[in-house]
Amino acid sequence: DIVMTQSPDSLAMSLGERATFNCKSSQSVLYSPSNKNYLAWYQHKPGQPPKLLIYWASTRESGVPDRFSGSGSGTDFTLTISSLQAEDVAVYYCQQYYTTPYTFGQGTRLEIK
Amino acid sequence: QVQLVQSGAEVKKPGASVKVSCKASGYTFTTYTIHWLRQAPGHRPEWLGWSTADNGNTKYSQELQGRVTITRDTSASTAYMELSSLRSDDMAVYYCARGSRESAYGSLDFWGQGTLVTVSS
Numbered sequence: 434d435i436v437m438t439q440s441p442d443s444l445a446m447s448l449g450e451r452a453t454f455n456c457k458s459s460q461s462v463l464y465s466p467s468n469k470n471y472l473a474w475y476q477h478k479p480g481q482p483p484k485l486l487i488y489w490a491s492t493r494e495s496g497v498p499d500r501f502s503g504s505g506s507g508t509d510f511t512l513t514i515s516s517l518q519a520e521d522v523a524v525y526y527c528q529q530y531y532t533t534p535y536t537f538g539q540g541t542r543l544e545i546k
Numbered sequence: 547q548v549q550l551v552q553s554g555a556e557v558k559k560p561g562a563s564v565k566v567s568c569k570a571s572g573y574t575f576t577t578y579t580i581h582w583l584r585q586a587p588g589h590r591p592e593w594l595g596w597s598t599a600d601n602g603n604t605k606y607s608q609e610l611q612g613r614v615t616i617t618r619d620t621s622a623s624t625a626y627m628e629l630s631s632l633r634s635d636d637m638a639v640y641y642c643a644r645g646s647r648e649s650a651y652g653s654l655d656f657w658g659q660g661t662l663v664t665v666s667s
Contacts, residue, residue, distance in 0.1 A: 475654075489653075528653075535593035540590055
């Protein structure tokens with residue numbers, strides 16, 4: 434199975450600050466024929482299902498604010514929130530869909546300082 | 547709008563089975579893969595398996611192989627996940643989620659609201 438590891442485990446930032454989440458996969462999730470990274474980011478708030486933010490590592494899902502962006506390739510990926518808002522408090526997960534079983538990182542908990 | 551509506555919370559005894567339903571609306575059910583996942587408290591989400599769009603072919607997590615069965619009723623636009631021989635570590639919130647249209651391999655863009663399964667004697 435592909436192991437997904439996120440860092441840090443938690444993040445405490447002030448409103449308006451830039452937040453950066455890291456995700457590393459134990460093997461590449463780049464599919465060379467299409468040059469696509471099979472990597473997604475989700476936002477998970479208590480009592481709600483996870484919400485898709487980013488797919489193909491850098492494509493923003495429809496309706497997701499443009500303060501959210503994704504980057505990276507191969508085994509190293511980053512989710513950035515450019516200017517933190519109060520409603521961004523959540524746990525953020527990366528997930529690979531390159532192969533089954535799909536696997537998730539352990540999550541990074543974002544709090545407001 | 548796309549919606550996945552799951553059946554309600556379940557309480558089961560160890561060794562029993564549970565069957566969770568997921569009714570899709572707002573899109574053509576047979577054009578997207580349906581995935582099933584679960585999340586135990588304090589744990590990361592865990593993928594259980596999928597049912598493909600075109601013919602409903604299934605693939606399961608090897609960890610649960612033999613205990614999990616995913617089926618669908620296309621006439622009712624509903625997918626089902628049945629888990630047998632329940633144990634205490636099967637206690638979790640179970641989710642269905644919509645996958646890709648183009649391929650079985652894709653991100654999960656819409657999720658059901660979740661179904662809490664409690665296993666207790």
